[in-house]
Amino acid sequence: MGFARPLGDPAKHFWLTRSVARALGLSLSEAMAEGTLTAAGYADLVTRCRTCTRVQDCETWLSECGGSSDIAPECCMHKCMLETLASRH
Template identity: 45%
Template sequence: MKDGSTKPIPAGDIYRHMWLTSSVAKAVGVDLGAARAEGTLAASDYSRMLTNCRNAGCDKSCALWLSQQNGPSSSVPEFCVNGALLTQLKR
């Protein structure tokens, strides 16, 4: 556990984090569905993205970042646990 506690923190709501993940991807110009269809994003990597997002604890910051986007963003927010993979998929 990050805080040294012995009680695990439950992961966030799967549907909320699916929306957050796909919304951040879309904001930076990544189509996760197309990446899956093309084979550039494996099912296991997509699953890992959702799990990482659910456990990151930054969903409020993420929702705020998304609400402030007025068009395509050139980069993933610094706090995003999926930033490296999204940047890779953007290429």
């Protein structure tokens, strides 16, 4: 049996999730309003992000992309989902 890792700070991971989405030109709030993302789905994104061990890689990517990118960082566990949502907008 493995050891449980503590989850990361909820506020930090909320902003990381939101910031990666925004860099892709995706508003998660708008995706919820349009029905392409549920509130539970948004909460799941943030909760899963809280399990990530690559926070520093994500923060580095965000600082280097200048707030705009066509693709999510390779280290992001939500890469495919965020890119798919972004392509719908």
